Amino acid sequence: MFDPASLKYDANGLIPAIAQDYGSGEVLMMAWMNAEAVARTLESGRVTYWSRSRQAFWIKGESSGHVQRLIELRLDCDRDCLLVLVDQTGPACHTNRRSCFHTAIRDGQEIILTEPQNPSE
Amino acid sequence: MFDPASLKYDANGLIPAIAQDYGSGEVLMMAWMNAEAVARTLESGRVTYWSRSRQAFWIKGESSGHVQRLIELRLDCDRDCLLVLVDQTGPACHTNRRSCFHTAIRDGQEIILTEPQNPSE
Numbered sequence: 001m002f003d004p005a006s007l008k009y010d011a012n013g014l015i016p017a018i019a020q021d022y023g024s025g026e027v028l029m030m031a032w033m034n035a036e037a038v039a040r041t042l043e044s045g046r047v048t049y050w051s052r053s054r055q056a057f058w059i060k061g062e063s064s065g066h067v068q069r070l071i072e073l074r075l076d077c078d079r080d081c082l083l084v085l086v087d088q089t090g091p092a093c094h095t096n097r098r099s100c101f102h103t104a105i106r107d108g109q110e111i112i113l114t115e116p117q118n119p120s121e
Numbered sequence: 122m123f124d125p126a127s128l129k130y131d132a133n134g135l136i137p138a139i140a141q142d143y144g145s146g147e148v149l150m151m152a153w154m155n156a157e158a159v160a161r162t163l164e165s166g167r168v169t170y171w172s173r174s175r176q177a178f179w180i181k182g183e184s185s186g187h188v189q190r191l192i193e194l195r196l197d198c199d200r201d202c203l204l205v206l207v208d209q210t211g212p213a214c215h216t217n218r219r220s221c222f223h224t225a226i227r228d229g230q231e232i233i234l235t236e237p238q239n240p241s242e
Contacts, residue, residue, distance in 0.1 A: 001229045018139055018148060025146030027139060030202045042226065074234075076221040077214050081151040083222040093198050100197040101204040105163065108122045113195075 004038040008080040014050060017082040019060075019092065022071040028092035029100040031058070033082065038073075045070045047084055066090040091117050125159040129201040135171060138203040140181075140213060143192040149213035150221040152179070154203065159194075166191045168205055187211040212238050 009015050014032040021028055031049040033041070037057060040048040044059075047068035051058040061067030068086040075082055093100040096116035104111045130136050135153040142149055152170040154162070158178060161169040165180075168189035172179040182188030189207040196203055214221040217237035225232045 002226045002231050016137055016151060018151065020148055027141055027148065027204055030137060030139065030197065042229075073226045074222040075224050075226070075231075076151065077216050077218075077223070078221070081221075083148055095198050097198075100199070100202075101195040102198070103196050105123045105194045105196070108163075110123050110196075 002042075004035040004042075006079065007035070007038065007075065007082075008078065009035065010080075012052075014052070015080060015082055017047075017049065017084050019047065019068060019084045019086050019088070021088055022085040023087075026099055027101055028068075028086070028088055028098065031060075038082070041070055041084070042073060047086055060092075061089060064090075064094075066092065068092070123163075125156040125163075127200065128156070128159065128196065128203075129199065130156065131201075133173075135173070136201060136203055138168075138170065138205050140168065140189060140205045140207050140209070142209055143206040144208075147220055148222055149207070149209055149219065152181075159203070162191055162205070163194060168207055181213075182210060185211070185215075187213065189213070 007015055013034045017033045018030050019028045034050045037048045037050045047060045047070055049058045067089050071085040073084055091098050097114050102114045104113055128136055134155045138154045139151050140149045155171045158169045158171045168181045168191055170179045188210050192206040212219050218235050223235045225234055
């Protein structure tokens, strides 16, 4: 059986988790999990991070409604990074954009790639 | 002009960088950059990480030939994570698999999704 304790966590007990849209392949965000967040994500099917700023579990979308349903959890060869395939409801980013990675560097300038979604979308 | 110093680095001066295949959308690996690695990546077009184990710059593929040509560098809303769209030659993973994320958790078991590529591929 997979044991979340078998992953490699950093000095703060955290592992980076990359959320990717299962359908489109779009990388939506990166956040952090501790072993308990990994376990809760697998058990509940609701992607659950550890909020470093709030020092609390963060069930993605609990307040915003922009939940991430777990499709599949993957780990990398070093067991120190997670890839979380998700079914994302609405925008993943707190700026109301689908992805947090909405800024590109082009010709040395920062270019905004997407505008915030309409709340009704 | 974009200044790599404007990103948010951790206590070790590093920022996580997610490499994604520009064509397929596959997430290939996650590694770390410092400000100088970000600058070198943008200047050279060759994705360059900071190796925490070797404490040295790591021009991806320099020894293996499995280079990553930079297509576009993106940053997230918190400026503390990078998404690097790449043109990946050969496997990205040191196990000779295309992606480092080749293990999935299914029904509580670790499942290997892909086998190592033939060196001639």
